[in-house]
Amino acid sequence: EVVLSQSPTTTAASPGEKVTITCLASSSVSHMFWYQQESGASPKLLIYSTSTLASGVPDRFSGSGSGTSYSLTINTMEAEDAATYYCQQWSSNPWTFGGGTKLEL
Amino acid sequence: EVQLVESGGGLVQPGTSLKLSCVASGFTFSDYWMSWVRQTPGKTMEWIGDIKYDGSYTHYAPSLKNRFTISRDNAKSTLYLQMSNVRSEDTATYYCARSGGSSGFAYWGQGTLVTVSS
Numbered sequence: 001e002v003v004l005s006q007s008p009t010t011t012a013a014s015p016g017e018k019v020t021i022t023c024l025a026s027s028s029v030s031h032m033f034w035y036q037q038e039s040g041a042s043p044k045l046l047i048y049s050t051s052t053l054a055s056g057v058p059d060r061f062s063g064s065g066s067g068t069s070y071s072l073t074i075n076t077m078e079a080e081d082a083a084t085y086y087c088q089q090w091s092s093n094p095w096t097f098g099g100g101t102k103l104e105l
Numbered sequence: 106e107v108q109l110v111e112s113g114g115g116l117v118q119p120g121t122s123l124k125l126s127c128v129a130s131g132f133t134f135s136d137y138w139m140s141w142v143r144q145t146p147g148k149t150m151e152w153i154g155d156i157k158y159d160g161s162y163t164h165y166a167p168s169l170k171n172r173f174t175i176s177r178d179n180a181k182s183t184l185y186l187q188m189s190n191v192r193s194e195d196t197a198t199y200y201c202a203r204s205g206g207s208s209g210f211a212y213w214g215q216g217t218l219v220t221v222s223s
Contacts, residue, residue, distance in 0.1 A: 001167075033209040042200060042213040043150070049207055086150055090209065094166040097150035 002026055004087050004098035012104040013077040021101045023087035025068045032070035033088045034063055036081075037100075043086065047072065079105050107131040107212045109201050114217030120190055127184040127201030127214055134182035135159065140204040141175060141186045143197040144216070151197075153186065155204055191221045 003026040013019045023032060034047040045054040047063040050070065060075040074081055082105040087098040113125040127139075140155040154165035156175045163175050174187040184201050198218050202210035 031207075035210070042215055043210070044213070045209050045211050048209040048211075054209075054211070084148065088150075088209065090207075093164070095152040097152070100148055100150070 001094055002089050002092045002096050006098035006101045010102045017077045019074040021072045023070045023098050028067045029089040029091035034072045035086045036083045038083045109214035111214045111217040114219045116220045118223050122189045125186040129182045135179040138204045139184045140202045142200045145197045193221050196221045
C-alpha cells in the first residue's frame with residue numbers, strides 16, 4: 001500500500017504567516033487530496049485532485065505537487081485555520097491517509 | 106444541504122458483532138459511491154471500504170475485508186457497516202462519507218464512536 005508521510009507533525013504560525021505542509025508518498029500517485037479537521041469536528045474536504053479548492057474554501061489555501069511529493073500551502077495564516085490537516089491518495093488501493101499535521105496558532 | 110448521520114456505535118465486548126448505519130439526505134443517494142472511514146483515538150485515519158452507487162460492488166481495505174461488510178439500502182438512503190468479531194483495535198470513531206475518485210471524500214458525517222472493551 002502507498003504510505004503517506006506528512007511533515008511537520010506539528011507546527012505553529014502567527015496570523016499573516018505562510019504555512020506549508022508536505023506529504024510524501026512511498027510510490028507515485030496521480031493526485032492528492034487534503035482534509036481539514038478542526039478540534040472535535042469531522043474532517044472536511046479542502047483540496048481535491050491536487051490543486052482544486054473544494055466549495056467554500058478560501059483562496060488563501062492552495063495545493064501543488066506531483067509524483068511522490070505534494071504540498072498544502074496557507075498563504076496567510078488566520079486564526080480559524082488552526083486545525084489538523086491530512087493528505088489522502090486515491091491512486092492505489094487501498095486508499096490511504098497521511099498521519100496528519102497539527103497546525104496551531 | 107448534504108447531511109450524513111451515523112448511528113449504532115457504543116461499548117461492545119470483544120468478539121461480538123455490531124452494525125452501524127448512516128442515513129443520507131440532501132442529495133440523490135443512489136447516484137453516489139459511499140465509504141466508511143475510521144479514526145482511532147490516536148487520530149490515525151483508516152479507509153475501511155466503499156460501495157458502488159447501486160450496491161453491486163464493494164471494495165475493502167485488505168486488513169478488514171474478512172470481518173467488515175458494507176451494504177446499502179437506496180430506498181432508505183441508508184449505508185451500513187456490519188462489524189464482526191470486533192477487537193480492541195477496532196475502537197475508533199466511524200465516519201460515513203460520500204465518495205467519488207476524482208472528488209475525494211466530499212462530505213462526512215459527524216461520526217459514531219465504537220469502543221471495544223470487556
